Amino acid sequence: MTEPLTIGMLGYRFMGRAHSNAIARLPMFFPDAPAVERHTLIGRDEEALAEAADQFGFNNTATDWEDVVGEVDVFYNLGPNHLHAEPSIAALEAGTAVLCEKPLAPTLDEADRMRDAAAQATVPAGCAFNYRFLPAIQYAKGLIADGELGEIRHVRGRYLQDWLVDSEAPWAWRMDADLAGSGALGDLGAHTVDLVRFLVGDRTGGIDRVSGHLETFVEERPVYDDVGEIEEYRPVTVDDAYTAQAEFANGAVGSFEASRMATGHKNDHTIEIHGSEGSLKFALERLNELEVLTGDSRGYETVLVTEETDPYVDHWWPPGHTIGWEHSFVHENFEFLSAVAEGTEFSPSFAEAYEVQEVLDGIEQADEHGEWVSVDNGQE
Amino acid sequence: MTEPLTIGMLGYRFMGRAHSNAIARLPMFFPDAPAVERHTLIGRDEEALAEAADQFGFNNTATDWEDVVGEVDVFYNLGPNHLHAEPSIAALEAGTAVLCEKPLAPTLDEADRMRDAAAQATVPAGCAFNYRFLPAIQYAKGLIADGELGEIRHVRGRYLQDWLVDSEAPWAWRMDADLAGSGALGDLGAHTVDLVRFLVGDRTGGIDRVSGHLETFVEERPVYDDVGEIEEYRPVTVDDAYTAQAEFANGAVGSFEASRMATGHKNDHTIEIHGSEGSLKFALERLNELEVLTGDSRGYETVLVTEETDPYVDHWWPPGHTIGWEHSFVHENFEFLSAVAEGTEFSPSFAEAYEVQEVLDGIEQADEHGEWVSVDNGQE
Amino acid sequence: MTEPLTIGMLGYRFMGRAHSNAIARLPMFFPDAPAVERHTLIGRDEEALAEAADQFGFNNTATDWEDVVGEVDVFYNLGPNHLHAEPSIAALEAGTAVLCEKPLAPTLDEADRMRDAAAQATVPAGCAFNYRFLPAIQYAKGLIADGELGEIRHVRGRYLQDWLVDSEAPWAWRMDADLAGSGALGDLGAHTVDLVRFLVGDRTGGIDRVSGHLETFVEERPVYDDVGEIEEYRPVTVDDAYTAQAEFANGAVGSFEASRMATGHKNDHTIEIHGSEGSLKFALERLNELEVLTGDSRGYETVLVTEETDPYVDHWWPPGHTIGWEHSFVHENFEFLSAVAEGTEFSPSFAEAYEVQEVLDGIEQADEHGEWVSVDNGQE
Amino acid sequence: MTEPLTIGMLGYRFMGRAHSNAIARLPMFFPDAPAVERHTLIGRDEEALAEAADQFGFNNTATDWEDVVGEVDVFYNLGPNHLHAEPSIAALEAGTAVLCEKPLAPTLDEADRMRDAAAQATVPAGCAFNYRFLPAIQYAKGLIADGELGEIRHVRGRYLQDWLVDSEAPWAWRMDADLAGSGALGDLGAHTVDLVRFLVGDRTGGIDRVSGHLETFVEERPVYDDVGEIEEYRPVTVDDAYTAQAEFANGAVGSFEASRMATGHKNDHTIEIHGSEGSLKFALERLNELEVLTGDSRGYETVLVTEETDPYVDHWWPPGHTIGWEHSFVHENFEFLSAVAEGTEFSPSFAEAYEVQEVLDGIEQADEHGEWVSVDNGQE
Structure with missing residues (x-):
């Protein structure tokens, strides 16, 4: 049996909740989805983070994304826009698949660098346009x-x-x-x-x-x-x-x-x-x-x-x-995680x-x- | 810490899925809901039952409700209408709380007997009018x-x-x-x-x-x-x-x-x-x-x-x-299970x-x- | 050229206005409609009646329907329900076509007598279900x-x-x-x-x-x-x-x-x-x-x-x-007056x-x- | 009693019909509206024009607007856009009130000239934005x-x-x-x-x-x-x-x-x-x-x-x-003709x-x- 995909997630508020819920719902409704482990939730406020990790079903927490992006199979970047580029690029450079919330970046220049990093990666890099x-x-x-x-x-x-x-x-x-x-x-x-x-x-x-x-x-x-x-x-x-x-x-x-x-x-x-x-x-x-x-x-x-x-x-x-509304995230996560597991493209x-x-x-x-x-x- | 409430559920099709999903979603969205264990799923077709139990997160299966209704804290009666009365009454007589799908019974006479059993029970007996x-x-x-x-x-x-x-x-x-x-x-x-x-x-x-x-x-x-x-x-x-x-x-x-x-x-x-x-x-x-x-x-x-x-x-x-639509079931299950845990009335x-x-x-x-x-x- | 059909109309409030308007609009929009003369408007309050006749384009007024129903080609009965039967029957007996507002009569018995009168008449007797x-x-x-x-x-x-x-x-x-x-x-x-x-x-x-x-x-x-x-x-x-x-x-x-x-x-x-x-x-x-x-x-x-x-x-x-809303009356009047002019049935x-x-x-x-x-x- | 306002109308198709209808409906529904005479309908095709004049209630026809604009109290310019400026200006210069269909003119320059003519006139010059x-x-x-x-x-x-x-x-x-x-x-x-x-x-x-x-x-x-x-x-x-x-x-x-x-x-x-x-x-x-x-x-x-x-x-x-839809024209004509009769401004x-x-x-x-x-x- 395949090992579950390990997930690191940056962000534990609105979008953290929406994606965690989507991931949690896959086994019952999309039994063909790859198995995943909600591995590490990343944030700055340790107390709030611990509570969120417990509620969202993550096994670990971390306050520095740099410690995580290379250690998991999949990185969810759900932070504010100015945090989209650097962690996502680092993850891709480490061979970690990335799902980043929209918009891709606060500036076209950062978006350009993210696109380049994705072009050189062999893992899917998706932007979470859930609708x-x-x-x-x-x-x-x-x-x-x-x-x-x-x-x-x-x-x-x-x-x-x-x-x-x-x-x-x-x-x-x-x-x-x-x-x-x-x-x-x-x-x-x-x-x-x-x-x-x-x-x-x-x-x-x-x-x-x-x-x-x-x-x-x-x-x-x-x-x-x-x-x-x-x-x-x-x-x-x-x-x-x-x-x-x-x-x-x-x-x-x-x-x-x-x-x-x-x-x-x-x-x-x-x-x-x-x-x-x-x-x-x-x-x-x-x-x-x-x-x-x-x-x-x-x-x-x-x-x-x-x-x-x-x-x-x-x-x-x-x-x-x-x-x-939330079902759009379930479908999105199903498609994204399937692409990661199967090594196919994600759009x-x-x-x-x-x-x-x-x-x-x-x-x-x-x-x-x-x-x-x-x-x-x-x-x- | 309190022991989780154990749940036995008769029925694993449409309604089985709706209630199992609702139960599974409570911890993330209703953290105050009582802890529960999806204990035993009951049905006749063993193969289909095993598959459903796996998908719905039940730990056990049973083909005879009589073996279950006295062994769990809560009995979900999601069978066809003609199976509403007898198992529900047996559960209530065993001191097991019951959530029964609607309509209460196929005949007024059976409904009457169910009402009587509920009146004598000290646990909630609810009918699943989810809307x-x-x-x-x-x-x-x-x-x-x-x-x-x-x-x-x-x-x-x-x-x-x-x-x-x-x-x-x-x-x-x-x-x-x-x-x-x-x-x-x-x-x-x-x-x-x-x-x-x-x-x-x-x-x-x-x-x-x-x-x-x-x-x-x-x-x-x-x-x-x-x-x-x-x-x-x-x-x-x-x-x-x-x-x-x-x-x-x-x-x-x-x-x-x-x-x-x-x-x-x-x-x-x-x-x-x-x-x-x-x-x-x-x-x-x-x-x-x-x-x-x-x-x-x-x-x-x-x-x-x-x-x-x-x-x-x-x-x-x-x-x-x-x-x-499904969210009506989450709310219903939250209210019902809370009533069971707290010993209050459920309506x-x-x-x-x-x-x-x-x-x-x-x-x-x-x-x-x-x-x-x-x-x-x-x-x- | 054919003489215009002369119209006597009992009632000069809401329905009087609706039908008078409909009749007035026919020439511009239904040029095939028969020519009509708004001949006599019937009511009890002479002052209000005179004013309405002026506004609705009637040439004469009368306070007693009995003086009118035999003297015109078409009788519009727009009075309150208890006045539907007698004047309508009198008109039909005099060979005058009748358009009567709905409901046909306040009692089934009166409606029955109206139906009988219509059955014996050679002119259309219509009920104004405009919708x-x-x-x-x-x-x-x-x-x-x-x-x-x-x-x-x-x-x-x-x-x-x-x-x-x-x-x-x-x-x-x-x-x-x-x-x-x-x-x-x-x-x-x-x-x-x-x-x-x-x-x-x-x-x-x-x-x-x-x-x-x-x-x-x-x-x-x-x-x-x-x-x-x-x-x-x-x-x-x-x-x-x-x-x-x-x-x-x-x-x-x-x-x-x-x-x-x-x-x-x-x-x-x-x-x-x-x-x-x-x-x-x-x-x-x-x-x-x-x-x-x-x-x-x-x-x-x-x-x-x-x-x-x-x-x-x-x-x-x-x-x-x-x-x-009013256009329903124009169409209704077109059909009714055409039936009167052509001697066909009106439904x-x-x-x-x-x-x-x-x-x-x-x-x-x-x-x-x-x-x-x-x-x-x-x-x- | 005041003489009715005489109306000359250029255009006898869609808009001609809409305005003629509006004018015809005023007496029954807006008894305070000034009395008007649908005097002359203007168009090029004499046969179609005669038929329209009959249907719209005009007493005369003319094929040249120049013969009309100075002879009536009110000029309705319902022609195609390129005919808006010249006849409207001529009318205003002759002291005839004008209601012109929209848009005011095909070019801003023509619209400018029309505005100038209106500014120098002592009669209302309105544009028929009926909505x-x-x-x-x-x-x-x-x-x-x-x-x-x-x-x-x-x-x-x-x-x-x-x-x-x-x-x-x-x-x-x-x-x-x-x-x-x-x-x-x-x-x-x-x-x-x-x-x-x-x-x-x-x-x-x-x-x-x-x-x-x-x-x-x-x-x-x-x-x-x-x-x-x-x-x-x-x-x-x-x-x-x-x-x-x-x-x-x-x-x-x-x-x-x-x-x-x-x-x-x-x-x-x-x-x-x-x-x-x-x-x-x-x-x-x-x-x-x-x-x-x-x-x-x-x-x-x-x-x-x-x-x-x-x-x-x-x-x-x-x-x-x-x-x-047509009722917008009735209201518009009521306001415009009232302004003409009372010498007030029309907007x-x-x-x-x-x-x-x-x-x-x-x-x-x-x-x-x-x-x-x-x-x-x-x-x-």
């Missing part, structure tokens, strides 16, 4: 790949949240350019650009050029002390929202947007695509559904993507018994994530210069 | 209990599925009166009646009388052999669909319905309630949402019940990161499930006699 | 007639309003049994039963038997004087809400409901039909749309019934330019409206006796 | 003006149609730059920009700068002869679709889009606005509704804007009895329409030069 792995998105991808939408003409993607609507909402690392790279653009827009590449990259030839607009509505935010008093205000050095226009190689027209201040929208990632033969709409808050219009249909069909013939669904429950790779980053960088540059910027989309 | 434990339903319950809807006047519940639309869909035990009791009425209507009791029982005084209509659209269905040839046709002796009218003690008007032949509806359990001050709507296929109209609102608000202040949500993910109890059964029985009698039937609703 | 004439309903009818839904199994109809939610809302003739016959049942349920007959009567063989439940939530209501003070309370002697179950000749299952106290619903007439091959849903508040599921569709398609190939639409605007006739009344009467009887009541549905 | 006059839009305007949405941050407007999806759909004047100015941008985008100005102009300070993208998917289209054979292909010299980004004076972020090739969308004009205190959404295909989120609401409320307290609704039908004026045109022109220039373009928005 690709939703049944509804996979189903949409299949429809588009089969030509059901015809020639793609319109692509619309927006990702709306509202957790920063209150101008006294606390400052966090995600609002600092040095730590996060960008704001809504990198955090939310990265998902949009990846999904767009995944869904229509092949059929459009990818994005050729972009126009961009980044906006920071609230310029500084409070840091609170333990008793809830404001200690200080720190500057917000990233965007609260962005919009972008895009032109694809085939002439298709794109329109992207994200915000952390879209009052009333919690996690509203909506993708809409119109082709010469059909259209579709996906909205993350109703992730079991896909709106589809093809062929002779007169209007959009609301498809509940929960049939056992739908992607991944046979692993779960009977038709109509919906899944949740989205660092190379693909780099191309996403190029688009994000293009949008930032376009904003800065007030003009359209060409993107080497790598999909032509 | 009570959805955040949106709990949130709805809170609104109603707080009087936000005022005096309740209209209650509408329907549960639509379509897995029997095809008249050549295979025969199954759920279509046999001896094994299942009733069809759509017991399988789906039981959920509706329980939710209605849960949500508005207190404020309406419960259901006083009912009118009923049961219909079997397809009178016999094929049994297929291993190569997909039809071996024989067996009679369908339960209802494919039912409708019911209800009058509540306070004069509120009820209207219930379920079908296994509602083309295009997969798992569409919809509850609508109108009161003198407000209204609400819940639909299971969009289980993260609740439509609410209260106070000065001009129309229904679509509330995404995923805030950390919403019931159970703080155990899971940030706002807007939706949960799925819905056998006594409550009996009262659900009384309503179902009333509907059947009303159908048979073509007249309204009084129900001793136990909620006055 | 039949909506494009979406006509389109639905076509789909059903073409067999797109297969064998009909489920029929659901509910009509929810909330104008009586406030228990201090003023008393009106619609709440008096002598003047109105019944309440929500006759006012709203009549529409539902007519649409159900229209849509699925042929394919189901009609309704065989019904169960009924009528409820009055508020037993008396205030009469206000000119300065808004309560003068007195008058009893509400009709239902605020009803529910009904129905069994159709082919075994299909029906479920009907209406209320004037469904908080948050203004004019929500919803019809849902499931057949062995497909399903559809219509909701009056979105009357340009029809939800349709047929053939290989996986979910309901939201069809905007505004193509020029859709019923009546070529008379109006380009695709996507929606019509309103729904008094005979059909009588059959609707039989169902309503059956529901009332079923409520009174607490048992199912057979209906001679006339569609077998 | 302003929908109850839901007026209601939205009121909410925004009252500050219910707080500081405006996001504005999204898109107008999707699909009548050109088929690449063999016939050529028409709307596809020719000389006759129409632009395509989707001027035809559909003009509505969007006007609604955005109307709704949030005051509170944002207007649009400061824009980025643009125009795309023509199908470069030439067939001209068909009388028997449906293709005679020739003519070039499409306008955009099939546009996208734009906008920055408002207060920092709000805008995103606009329109297409004639958005498969499955008929007349889908959607406006979404997010402010610091609330959000709203409007969609033209459901024009009786407004989605509103304000104050403590947890989600969008679906408001049916049909209460008698809602703008214009008291002129029509009881709550829940929806209106259609949207030519000056406002010019500012819309500036934004459209900015989008075109931005597209041409690949960079953001400043707009003198006139709302600061």
Whole structure:
């Protein structure tokens, strides 16, 4: 019997929990997944770390990623963006497979170095764009790949949240350019650009050029002390929202947007695509559904993507018994760990994530210069 | 440290999987849940049973429930309806807590005996009406209990599925009166009646009388052999669909319905309630949402019940990161196992499930006699 | 050139306005409609009547219908229900075509006499079930007639309003049994039963038997004087809400409901039909749309019934330019006046409206006796 | 008694019909509207013109607008865009009030001349942006003006149609730059920009700068002869679709889009606005509704804007009895003709329409030069 793959995981908050849960669920629902050992959880606060390790099922903890990345089979990099490059590169150089959270890096330069490290590695280096792995998105991808939408003409993607609507909402690392790279653009827009590449990259030839607009509505935010008093205000050095226009190689027209201040929208990632033969709409808050219009249909069909013939669904429950947000991570981890175990490629790779980053960088540059910027989309 | 509660589970298919998964997920998400051991899985087909035990994390298997019910702390009765009474009663008599799938029993008489056994037991005896434990339903319950809807006047519940639309869909035990009791009425209507009791029982005084209509659209269905040839046709002796009218003690008007032949509806359990001050709507296929109209609102608000202040949500993910059908089981198991560990009451109890059964029985009698039937609703 | 048809109209409030408007709009949008003269408007309050006649384009007024019904070509009976029978019968006996508002009469006996009068007349006698004439309903009818839904199994109809939610809302003739016959049942349920007959009567063989439940939530209501003070309370002697179950000749299952106290619903007439091959849903508040599921569709398609190939639409605007509630009256008047001019039959006739009344009467009887009541549905 | 206002109308197709209908409906529903005479209908094809005049209720016809503009009180310019400037200016110079269809002109230069003519006239010169006059839009305007949405941050407007999806759909004047100015941008985008100005102009300070993208998917289209054979292909010299980004004076972020090739969308004009205190959404295909989120609401409320307290609704039908697309014209004509009769200002004026045109022109220039373009928005 094969030894279980040992996993080292940097980060034990939101994403640490999401991936640990996904890993823990594989044996019951994806019995073909490789066996794994949740080996070492990495973080700085020893007490919180110990508690998390216990809850997430890790056998060890470590406060220095350098001690871990070479000692495990797989390294999950779930730290803040500014910690994506160095540990991931070190792991790859040590022959350790890497799954890194998105966006790949806070700067295009770091993303470039990560891509290079991945290119020289013999193990998978994946970027965790989890929404690709939703049944509804996979189903949409299949429809588009089969030509059901015809020639793609319109692509619309927006990702709306509202957790920063209150101008006294606390400052966090995600609002600092040095730590996060960008704001809504990198955090939310990265998902949009990846999904767009995944869904229509092949059929459009990818994005050729972009126009961009980044906006920071609230310029500084409070840091609170333990008793809830404001200690200080720190500057917000990233965007609260962005919009972008895009032109694809085939002439298709794109329109992207994200915000952390879209009052009333919690996690509203909506993708809409119109082709010469059909259209579709996906909205993350109703992730079991896909709106589809093809062929002779007169209007959009609301498809509940929960049939056992739908992607991944046979692993779960009977038709109509919906899944949740977290299931995207289970599918992603199944695919990634299978790729590691079988020595196959995993998509989205660092190379693909780099191309996403190029688009994000293009949008930032376009904003800065007030003009359209060409993107080497790598999909032509 | 306390010994883990040992669990014996009868049934290893759909419901076995749903509950095993729920139990397995508790430590990571409900750290306060009592420790449990998945001790013995019970079934008839030894090979399939062994495989299921392995996948579901049970340490032992048994082919006879009589060997198990007295040897564990908790007995999960997930067998077909005609197996609900005897093993559950035996367990309770042995001082073993019981969680039994719904409907409580195929006949009111058996349900009565189960209720009696529960009344004499000192351990919880619960019926697994899992939908009570959805955040949106709990949130709805809170609104109603707080009087936000005022005096309740209209209650509408329907549960639509379509897995029997095809008249050549295979025969199954759920279509046999001896094994299942009733069809759509017991399988789906039981959920509706329980939710209605849960949500508005207190404020309406419960259901006083009912009118009923049961219909079997397809009178016999094929049994297929291993190569997909039809071996024989067996009679369908339960209802494919039912409708019911209800009058509540306070004069509120009820209207219930379920079908296994509602083309295009997969798992569409919809509850609508109108009161003198407000209204609400819940639909299971969009289980993260609740439509609410209260106070000065001009129309229904679509509330995404995923805030950390919403019931159970703080155990899971940030706002807007939706949960799925299975999460209702996690919450249910948390509540049930906590009740067992702490020696507190669990609701819905056998006594409550009996009262659900009384309503179902009333509907059947009303159908048979073509007249309204009084129900001793136990909620006055 | 033919002389215009002269019209006498009893009633100058809501319905008077709706029909007058419809008649006035015909020349521009239905140039093939027969020429008409709005001849005499009939009412009791001379001052209000004169003003209405001016606004609605009538050349004369009269305070006694007996002076009019024999002097015009067409008589519109838009008075309260208790005034439906006598003037309509007198008109028919005088050879005057009649369009009477729904329900046909407050009692089945009066409806019977009206049907008899119509049977002996040589002019059309129509009942104004206007919703039949909506494009979406006509389109639905076509789909059903073409067999797109297969064998009909489920029929659901509910009509929810909330104008009586406030228990201090003023008393009106619609709440008096002598003047109105019944309440929500006759006012709203009549529409539902007519649409159900229209849509699925042929394919189901009609309704065989019904169960009924009528409820009055508020037993008396205030009469206000000119300065808004309560003068007195008058009893509400009709239902605020009803529910009904129905069994159709082919075994299909029906479920009907209406209320004037469904908080948050203004004019929500919803019809849902499931057949062995497909399903559809219509909701009056979105009357340009029809939800349709047929053939290989996986979910309901939201069809905007505004193509020029859709019923009546070529008379109006380009695709996507929606019509309103009032347009149903224009279509209805076009069909009725054309039938009068051409001497053809108009549907729904008094005979059909009588059959609707039989169902309503059956529901009332079923409520009174607490048992199912057979209906001679006339569609077998 | 005052003499009726005499109306001369250039154009007798779609818009001629929409305005003639609106004028004809005023007396019954807006008794306070000034009396008018549909005096002269102007067009080139005498036969078609005569038929239209008869149907639309005009007493005279003319083939030369120059003979008419000085002889009537009010001139409706409903001709193709390239005929907007000269006749409108001539009318204004003759002291005749003008209502001109949108967009104001095919070029900014012509729009400028029209604005100048209006500035020197003593009669109203209005541009027919009819959607302003929908109850839901007026209601939205009121909410925004009252500050219910707080500081405006996001504005999204898109107008999707699909009548050109088929690449063999016939050529028409709307596809020719000389006759129409632009395509989707001027035809559909003009509505969007006007609604955005109307709704949030005051509170944002207007649009400061824009980025643009125009795309023509199908470069030439067939001209068909009388028997449906293709005679020739003519070039499409306008955009099939546009996208734009906008920055408002207060920092709000805008995103606009329109297409004639958005498969499955008929007349889908959607406006979404997010402010610091609330959000709203409007969609033209459901024009009786407004989605509103304000104050403590947890989600969008679906408001049916049909209460008698809602703008214009008291002129029509009881709550829940929806209106259609055409009603926007009735309201618009009521306001415009009242302004003419009373000598008051009408909004949207030519000056406002010019500012819309500036934004459209900015989008075109931005597209041409690949960079953001400043707009003198006139709302600061």
